[in-house]
Amino acid sequence: MQFLVDKMLGKLAKWLRILGFDTIYLEYPALPEIREQAAQGRIFLTRNRSLLHIPGAVFISSDHVDSQLGQLYRAGHIDFKEEMWFSRCILCNVPLTNVSNEEVDTLVPEYVRRTASSFARCPLCGKVYWPGSHLNRMKERIGLIKLQAAKSLPAP
Ligand SMILES: [Zn+2]
Structure with a gap:
């Protein structure tokens, strides 16, 4: 879509x-x-x-x-x-490219490099993305949206 x-x-x-x-x-x-x-x-x-x-x-x-x-x-x-x-750049709307830990060496803070399991970068603007605490918050939020959507369906 x-x-x-x-x-x-x-x-x-x-x-x-x-x-x-x-x-x-x-x-x-x-x-x-x-x-x-x-x-x-x-x-x-x-x-x-x-x-x-x-x-x-x-x-x-x-x-x-x-x-x-x-x-x-x-x-x-x-x-x-x-x-x-989180597979697309929020700013540029293009798919992100997976990059290695070494490639983001100078681009992200050290604690992120130590704790994040993977990194992706926007090929256009260079913004670096990594899975973090926002993923759990996101799951929670989507869960609520789905629940709300189910509730607002007309009764069968
Ligand atoms: Zn971008």
Whole structure:
């Protein structure tokens, strides 16, 4: 699944990237660009009702990022696959490259080098990522989002 996200949804764009989804964020996308991206199968997420005529556009109803992710999950647009998390640069939206401990020698603090089991780097901006305490917090958060999504389904 690939997404195009417009203004007011910057936080959602960041979270989609954290979850591993290819997400283009454009504050003020021009109509031809939205149409072109949508034609290529990218799902257009917006808070602007006047843009819902674009095929494949999805209106995001909530202001809160957890509810927004819940909405996309319920609709089947996203899934929460742990192996996809933190596989993409949050800033550049490109897949990260695995790098060795030695390669990040001068780039991360020493205690991180000693404790982190693996590192990945963005090939564009050079930002270094490693699994840390945020992974457990993330699991907790996704668990709550799933629970909430299950609760808000209509009763069978
Ligand atoms: Zn980057």
